Amino acid sequence: MRMDLPAAALSPASWRASLALGYARAGAATRLVQRAHSGPLRVQKALYPEGEAVCHNILLHPPAGIAGGDELSIDITASAGSHALLTTPGAAKWYRANGKPARQRVRIVAGPDARVEWLPQETIFFDATDAHLAHEVDLAAGARYLGCDVLCFGRSASGERYARGTVHQHLEVRQAGRLLWWDQGVLHGGSSAMQSPLVLGGATVCATLLAAGRAADAALLAQLRALDPALGASALKSVLVLRYLGHDAEQARKLMALAWQTMRPYWMERPATELRIWNT
Template identity: 55%
Template sequence: MRDCTLHHDIDSTSHGAWQASLTLGFTQSHGATRLTQREHSGPLRVQKPLYPEDPQVCHAIVVHPPGGVVGGDRLRIGVHAGTGSHAVLTTPGAAKWYRSHGKVSGQRVTLHAAERAALEWLPQESIFYNDAVAELEHEVELAPGASYIGCDILCMGRRASGERFTAGRVAQRSSIRRAGKLLWWEQGVITPAALKSRFGLNGHSVCATLLAVGERLPASALQEVRALGGPGFGASLIKNLLVVRHIGDDSEAARALMLDAWRVLRPYVMQRTAGPLRSWHT
């Protein structure tokens, strides 16, 4: 396994802000998926590869040691799953995006899955403190026969502390391509006004999205997912892309719904049952 630590952890031109990157590569060999590339710069790491299912599926936990993102921080994560491999990426806890103090923070995630590879991006929720300003980019490139499940839970303000998101801005852009064909493109901006708007979060503070891409999914998969939720929950199926949405005010409820949807969809998308995600229960 290649494990490379670059030696420019702090970019002094950014006035002390962290400029961090993590590049991971997974390879399938003799029936097992191995973490064969691991490069990092700045405070992004990956814990020891885990195999809670069997050797065919490698679980990796991405860690941001500072514990939160401050104004001016930029995080870059790149993952490549080689032919026939299966990688699951999670985080050990919620990501915290602190007040920006006039500087924009950002995260760019690029995921690539080669032929017949399976890639799952399942981080825990992101909590945006009041007056956080962030730009989030998420790009997925799938080869023919590759499959993907990704989840994103955003919490605006800290509900448990009584803090509301009354100032700040979170911009998002995401895309999924399979065999070069664009399957999904979405961009938007969450502001305090968008939280209140009926065309935004309609007064709610938590939104969650789960995207699943595989071979053509049956209508029964959509029906099973739709049976999971009530008000504020929905799902749509467009050929081999299934979209699950939830808006509400409780991050725990959003987590539970996204995990339930994952458990339903994983056997359809990746021909595997879904066991417990260890990092989500610690």
């Protein structure tokens, strides 16, 4: 998916921001060895709440919202044996398009036996957005990935429906050059798809937790399916996907956090403790 826009398409008020982060293994520790940014997108210090083996970073976008014409590009590279966990301090808000599309591209590359966890807080699409989201994951042999998205269509608490606008999504996961997962779609606000049982079924919140890089066993699947009737789980050879459809962003966040805590000891071979930033 091509994410470039001609310069003429960007208004003077639009933000074009990029962030490149690189992680490397140093003995038993993971270090943040590359940190380059342009525009209002960055991380501050590396955090080690569970010891030096896992480097935590909080991605900051100071404008606090994504408006029509904005472009965000995030590149994460985890070299062999490193382990990075990335999250955000709050919800990402996509504002009214005003005739201009807004774009976000995330690319994650994990080297042999590396681990990457992508755990942002929820994304809220205001009415009349034109959002283009691309998420690409490239895993080497032995690498593992765990990523989550909570998408909210409209601001239900304010009585706003997602009646206009468009959300384009592209998710691609490969390992050792082999395609593991491909998910692509376009949702139009107010369309019949929002009510169709094959798409949202009238739900205003959609959450997905995807893990790649190993096969799920029957015991893990049973644990996940027992968490809540609203949570669906399915497994392929080396991909595990959980989905939630509903009307409550808080419930979706709690379910995704609970599912992550259940999955992490198996998938990442580390215990899971809820991230403090999720409760601030």
